[in-house]
Amino acid sequence: MAKSKNPSYANINARAVLYAVLIIVAAYYLLPLILMIVTSFRSMDEIRMGQLIEWPKTFSFDAWSMAWSEVQIGAREERGLRPYFINSILMVIPSVAISTILGALNGYVLSFWKFRGSELFFAALLIGCFLPFQAILLPQSQLLGWLGLSGSLVGLILTHVVYGVSFTTLFFRNYYVNLPHELVKAAKLDGAGFWVIFFRIILPLSAPILVVTVIWQFTQIWNDFLFGVVFSDPSSQPVTVGLNNMVNSSTGEKQYNVDMAGAIIAALPTIVVYVVAGKYFVRGLTAGSVKG
Amino acid sequence: MAELKIDNVYKSFGEEHILKGISLDVTDGEFIILVGPSGCGKSTLLNCIAGLEDVTTGDILLGDTNVTYEAPKDRDIAMVFQSYALYPNMNVRKNIAFGLEIRKMPKAEIAEEVARVAKLLQIEPLLDRKPSQLSGGQRQRVAMGRALARRPKIYLFDEPLSNLDAKLRVEMRTEMKKLHQRLGTTIVYVTHDQIEAMTLADRIAVMKGGIVQQFGTPQEVYDDPANMFVAGFMGSPSMNFLRCEVTKQEKDYAVQIESQGTIFQLPVDPKQADLSSYVGKTVVLGIRPEQITHVMPHLVAEQYITQVPVKIEVTEPTGADTLILARINDQECECRVHPQEAGKVGESMELLFNMSKAVFFDEQTEARL
Numbered sequence: 001m002a003k004s005k006n007p008s009y010a011n012i013n014a015r016a017v018l019y020a021v022l023i024i025v026a027a028y029y030l031l032p033l034i035l036m037i038v039t040s041f042r043s044m045d046e047i048r049m050g051q052l053i054e055w056p057k058t059f060s061f062d063a064w065s066m067a068w069s070e071v072q073i074g075a076r077e078e079r080g081l082r083p084y085f086i087n088s089i090l091m092v093i094p095s096v097a098i099s100t101i102l103g104a105l106n107g108y109v110l111s112f113w114k115f116r117g118s119e120l121f122f123a124a125l126l127i128g129c130f131l132p133f134q135a136i137l138l139p140q141s142q143l144l145g146w147l148g149l150s151g152s153l154v155g156l157i158l159t160h161v162v163y164g165v166s167f168t169t170l171f172f173r174n175y176y177v178n179l180p181h182e183l184v185k186a187a188k189l190d191g192a193g194f195w196v197i198f199f200r201i202i203l204p205l206s207a208p209i210l211v212v213t214v215i216w217q218f219t220q221i222w223n224d225f226l227f228g229v230v231f232s233d234p235s236s237q238p239v240t241v242g243l244n245n246m247v248n249s250s251t252g253e254k255q256y257n258v259d260m261a262g263a264i265i266a267a268l269p270t271i272v273v274y275v276v277a278g279k280y281f282v283r284g285l286t287a288g289s290v291k292g
Numbered sequence: 293m294a295e296l297k298i299d300n301v302y303k304s305f306g307e308e309h310i311l312k313g314i315s316l317d318v319t320d321g322e323f324i325i326l327v328g329p330s331g332c333g334k335s336t337l338l339n340c341i342a343g344l345e346d347v348t349t350g351d352i353l354l355g356d357t358n359v360t361y362e363a364p365k366d367r368d369i370a371m372v373f374q375s376y377a378l379y380p381n382m383n384v385r386k387n388i389a390f391g392l393e394i395r396k397m398p399k400a401e402i403a404e405e406v407a408r409v410a411k412l413l414q415i416e417p418l419l420d421r422k423p424s425q426l427s428g429g430q431r432q433r434v435a436m437g438r439a440l441a442r443r444p445k446i447y448l449f450d451e452p453l454s455n456l457d458a459k460l461r462v463e464m465r466t467e468m469k470k471l472h473q474r475l476g477t478t479i480v481y482v483t484h485d486q487i488e489a490m491t492l493a494d495r496i497a498v499m500k501g502g503i504v505q506q507f508g509t510p511q512e513v514y515d516d517p518a519n520m521f522v523a524g525f526m527g528s529p530s531m532n533f534l535r536c537e538v539t540k541q542e543k544d545y546a547v548q549i550e551s552q553g554t555i556f557q558l559p560v561d562p563k564q565a566d567l568s569s570y571v572g573k574t575v576v577l578g579i580r581p582e583q584i585t586h587v588m589p590h591l592v593a594e595q596y597i598t599q600v601p602v603k604i605e606v607t608e609p610t611g612a613d614t615l616i617l618a619r620i621n622d623q624e625c626e627c628r629v630h631p632q633e634a635g636k637v638g639e640s641m642e643l644l645f646n647m648s649k650a651v652f653f654d655e656q657t658e659a660r661l
Contacts, residue, residue, distance in 0.1 A: 182377035185344050186438075190391035191365040200390075204381035 040064060040261035047256055063257035067265055071258055073246045076234055081262055084242025088222060088269075091153055091238055095160040096217045102161070103168020103213060104206060108198055110169070111176035112184045122173065128166030133226045136163070144231060151233030159231055160221045167220075168213050175209035176202065211277050219270050239266045294355035294445040295320050296341070296478060301350030303336055303502075310336045312502040314350070318446075321476045323469075327489040328499035328525070334482045337499070338448050341480060343367050354445055365394075370439035371448040374455060376431045378423035384434050385419040388441045395442070409437045412471075429460045436471075449481040453488065465491060486526050490514065498522045515649060520658035523578050523651060529615060532584075532625045534577045535655065538570040545570075547577050547652075549620050551602050552640065558598050558647050565652040565661045575661060576653040581615060581626045583646040586633035596647040601640050602627070609634075616641070 035053060040063050042056040069080035076083075109115075110122050140159055141150065149155030179202070187197045228238040237245075243266045247259050296318040303311035310333045318324050326334040339345040341352060343364035352360045359367045370391075378387050385406055392402045410416045413433045423431060432452060439447055452468075453461045469492055472479060483489055489496050490510045497507045498521075506518040517523035523531045536547040539557060545567040546557040558577075560567055567575065591597050602618035602625075609615075614634040616627045618641075627643055635641040652661040 180375055180377060182373040182375050183379065185339075185342075185364075186371065186373060186377040187379070187390075188344065188364045189342060189369060189371050190438075190442075191394040192390075193365070196394065201379055201381070 036260045036264055040257055040264060042257050044253070044255055044257055052256065063255070063261040064265070066255070066258045067246070067262035071246060071255075071262075073242060073249065074234070081239060081242050081246065081265055084237055084239040085265065087153065087232075087236055087242075088239040091156050091160070091236075092218060092221045092269075095157045095164065095221045096214055098157070099161045099164035099168050099217055100210065100213050102165050103170075103172045104203070104210070105198070106165065106169040107172025107174075107176050108202055110173045111179070112181065112197075112202075113194065122169075125166050125169055128163070129170060131163075131166075133163075133224075137226070137230055141231065151231070151236060153232075153236045156227060156231050156236060156238070159227050160224070163227075164217050164220065168217065171209055171213045171216070172206070175206070179205060215273055215277055218273050222270050242266075294478060295353075296446055296480065297351075297353040298337075298341070299351040299353065301337070301340060301352065302348045303333070303340060303345065304348045310502050311340070311347075314502075314504055316497055316504065316507060318478060318480065321478055323472050323479045323492060323494045324481065325489040325493035325496050326480065326482045326499055327484065327486055327496055328505075330484060332499040333502040334484075334499050335450060338371075338450055338480060338482050341446075342369050342371050342448055368442075368445045369448060370442055370444040370446075371450065372435045372439050372452045374451040376423075376435040376455075378431060378434055378438070380423050383420050383422050384415065384426070384437075387423070387434060388437050391438065391442050405441050409441045412440065413437050428456050429464065432456060432464060436468075440475075446478040446480065449479065451483055452481075454483070454485070468492065487528065490526065496526075498525060500525075517578070517651060517660065519660055520576065520578070520653045523653070527580060529581050529626050529628075531578045531580050533653070534579065534621055534623055534625060535574050536577050536621055537574055538567045538572065540571050547575065549577075549600070550622075551600050551618070551620050554601075556598060556600050558645055558650075559596055560652070561596050561648050561650070564648075564650060567652065567661065570661070574655050576655055576658075578651040578653060579625075579645070579647070580649070581628040582613075583649055584618075584625070584627035585644050585646070586629040587642050587644055591644055591646070594646075594648075598645045598647070599642055600645055601642050604635050604637050604639050604641055607634055607637055616643075618643070 038056060039047070039052070041059050041061070042054075043058060043060055043062065046054075046057055067081055069082050071080055073079070073081070073084075106125070110118055140162075144150045144155040144159070147155070147158075149158065183201060184197055187201050192200065222238075223240065224238070225240040225244065228241045229244070232238065232241065243262050246262055296316075298314055298316040298318075301311055301314045302309070314333075314337055316324070326337060328334050336345060340347050343359070343362060343366075347360060350360070351358055354367060354369075378384075379390065382390065388406045388409055389402050392405060397405070406419070407416075410419055413436060415430065415433050415437060418426060418430055418434065423434070426434065432455075435452070453464050456464060465488060472492075481492065493510055495507060495509055496513050498505045498513060500521050506513055506522045508516070513522060513526050517526065517531075520533065524533065534549065536549050538560075539546050539548050541557065541559065544562060545560045547560060547567075549556050549558060587599060592599060600620075602616075602620065604616055605619055605624075606617035607614055608617070609631060611631075613628045614631045616629055616634060618625050618627055629641075629643070653659065654661055
């Protein structure tokens with residue numbers, strides 16, 4: 001292709017190529033989701049008669065209500081994904097809150113109140129980020145047994161908090177070491193103590209990393225299957241386990257539309273969190289605190 | 293306000309010794325400047341005074357109280373940081389009030405105090421802005437306002453002007469001096485800028501390698517430096533150091549210099565140094581550029597002034613004066629002459645060496661003779 005003499009045309013061509021590539025990539029990633037949504041609104045009759053990939057002829061929410069509150073999962077009395085979903089919410093909120101607060105405090109201490117061996121402490125904590133889930137299954141179940149928390153939501157929360165603190169500490173510590181240390185020095189001279197500095201100076205500056213940590217922890221804990229399946233009993237199973245049990249029940253016909261609706265229900269909260277909090281991701285609150 | 297006494301303070305980080313026995317007595321209302329090259333320990337000393345760093349041994353006394361082991365908040369000290377360290381999440385008013393709130397001052401008094409400080413520093417229109425909405429000079433003022441608000445015993449300044457551009461820095465320097473004259477507060481001020489030190493200080497402590505090299509008034513430090521380091525550090529352009537041999541004249545001593553192949557004897561004022569034990573040996577002559585000038589007829593006959601022709605290697609006009617780089621004893625020597633008298637590069641020029649303020653140093657120890 002001859003090069004356009006007018007630089008603005010060259011620009012438009014480049015843009016067009018760029019957008020084309022972006023649209024293709026976006027479509028590639030969105031297709032499975034679109035397929036799931038479409039299928040969830042079709043009826044089983046229609047799926048049975050036609051093909052798996054097809055535009056719905058009729059539109060119904062039946063599969064959604066089935067997945068939410070009607071489908072029989074295992075041998076339990078309550079039906080649908082709802083009890084599992086509630087379990088997940090009861091588990092994820094305290095887990096995220098506690099692990100984030102602990103991470104913020106750890107990061108604050110490791111950045112501004114260093115003590116003898118604090119670097120070593122941080123390094124040891126970091127090892128936790130590299131521990132695979134499987135490695136802690138046995139010791140953790142033993143520990144939960146001793147604590148009398150086996151199969152309970154509290155035990156599950158404890159497991160997620162302990163496992164998550166390594167990551168949250170890393171996030172906050174790495175964010176705080178880049179905050180100007182003179183801020184803390186100035187606050188100390190102003191007469192502020194450990195907690196006052198944390199709550200009045202440091203925490204208000206932590207919004208960006210707070211959002212990152214919450215999103216990370218929420219996704220990790222909500223999507224977790226292994227801890228959920230190992231450390232829970234039927235009364236405390238999270239939605240990931242419920243979905244698995246629903247999809248994998250071996251009796252009867254495979255209800256694709258219900259499976260799809262169930263999968264979307266199980267994924268919905270993480271999507272919502274991204275949409276709501278994502279815009280706070282990049283926020284330079286500290287801009288202007290140092291230099292001119 | 294109070295006196296500050298620093299008594300034999302040592303500070304080490306493991307094997308690294310940052311402060312090696314610092315002792316300073318600061319009287320009430322004095323403006324003290326700690327000056328030195330980077331890594332000389334001046335900022336560490338300031339942090340030790342503030343309590344942000346613990347001293348390894350030694351004592352720090354504020355007034356009559358030994359504050360060595362007290363927490364920063366109990367010392368009643370305010371500090372202005374190089375980065376200003378304004379709390380980015382608070383507006384200017386909150387920034388100034390923060391320390392007062394922490395100290396549980398009643399709300400009405402806080403408002404009064406903020407108003408007083410804002411008026412003093414002329415930052416009233418800025419009170420509701422966030423630090424990010426301020427220019428460098430305005431942030432600097434707010435940082436000072438925050439320090440002034442508590443009326444602490446002493447103020448510490450850690451290179452407060454070094455983030456400002458050159459013009460603003462000079463303005464703020466004057467302003468700071470005015471402020472000190474008006475408030476009469478005790479100030480310890482760290483800078484690496486010797487001009488700032490000369491212009492602001494009541495007394496200067498020149499530091500190097502964790503040791504105070506000299507502690508004296510700006511004029512003392514300038515005219516009567518304790519060693520070669522102080523002599524070279526203070527003053528711009530810096531003092532010329534010429535290695536030369538000491539000779540015995542009829543009754544006094546002289547140092548011998550060579551310029552363009554001719555030998556000259558520069559007489560040594562006995563008030564400046566006793567060189568009797570150095571005859572025939574080499575010493576370092578310290579002579580400031582302004583002591584080497586163009587020929588002024590009324591000075592030629594003076595006792596300690598010698599006329600020497602030199603070869604001009606480089607000329608640097610500064611506007612008020614022109615600096616001339618000459619070669620003496622095969623060493624570079626900077627001289628300050630009137631712009632109209634300055635010759636051209638490569639030419640020879642007659643200069644007057646005024647030895648009445650010359651100082652001498654030992655070649656090995658670099659100590660003052």
